[in-house]
Amino acid sequence: MREVPSEVIVRTVERLFVEANTQIGDDVSCAMESALRGEESPVGRAVLEQILENYRIAAGEEIPICQDTGMAVLFLELGQEVHITGGLLEEAVNEGVRRAYVGGCLRKSVVADPLFERKNTGDNTPAVIHLKLVPGDRIKITAVPKGFxxxxxxxxxxxxxxxxxxxxxxxxxxxxxxxxxxxxxxxxxxxxxxxxxxxxxxxxxxxxxxxxxxxxxxxxxxxxxxxxxxxxxxxxxxxxxxxxxxxxxxxxxxxxxxxxxxxxxxxxxxxxxxxxxxxxx
Ligand code: SF4
CATH class of the missing domain: 3.30.1330 (60s Ribosomal Protein L30; Chain: A;)
Structure with missing residues (x-):
């Protein structure tokens, strides 16, 4: 059994959400560059240029790509030979999200009660966690901030x-x-x-x-x-x-x-x- 301290999960989740919100992935920026080359409308090309410029500014100044920094969705693949020590997995994930959104000055967009009170939880928790058990002794974490x-x-x-x-x-x-x-x-x-x-x-x-x-x-x-x-x-x-x-x-x-x-x-x-x-x- 491989032991993984829960604090490692907290820090990883925090880093992933800050990075995801401020640096667009190469896959998306390359596709956007290629869209710019293929777009036939001049107005459309101007919009794509602005989107690309926005990506560059966000990464350079470490500010969010969009004001809607999303609900924190995570896909976790947890190896069956991993033993998490020092805390619970769900709590560690939510603490990582909390640190990312509060410490990273990302907009908090989650309300606790969806229908009546709609009061903001203040730290963008709880996250939406999709957990899958897999063979092995690793944990794969995919952070997907999702704008509404x-x-x-x-x-x-x-x-x-x-x-x-x-x-x-x-x-x-x-x-x-x-x-x-x-x-x-x-x-x-x-x-x-x-x-x-x-x-x-x-x-x-x-x-x-x-x-x-x-x-x-x-x-x-x-x-x-x-x-x-x-x-x-x-x-x-x-x-x-x-x-x-x-x-x-x-x-x-x-x-x-x-x-x-x-x-x-x-x-x-x-x-x-x-x-x-x-x-x-
Ligand atoms: S859908 Fe929301 S998160 Fe996405 S670009 Fe528009 S405002 Fe931003």
Missing amino acids: GSENMSAVKMLKPSDGVEGLEAFVTETVLKAGPNACPPVVVGVGIGGTLEQAALLSKQAVARGVGTENPSPPYAALERRLLERANRLGLGPGGTGGTVTALAVNVLFAPTHIAGLPVAVNICCHAARHREAVI
């Missing part, structure tokens, strides 16, 4: 198997269209297919966190990703919703086995501040 301009435009639908590929493609495309400028395009679209309702939603979020420039290893699903990206970019929303040929930087699909009677599909939209950072302890 784009989260609010996400959708899930229980399609019928007879809706098939065309029904699925139409639903994804329609969701991107409905998101419009509210999702701060160019967007990254995560699509989760299969499982149950909640598994499809989780897969769609994991698909966003997979990053730009990756491809589903299954050839038919990789082809589906390419077709969905093409359809999204034919919508004409363009950067910032000002019109243009680049509405999405990527469409990432993940899938899971499902019931014979169903075809669940979830679409998680992520804005141009597509932030994610990971570390292995």
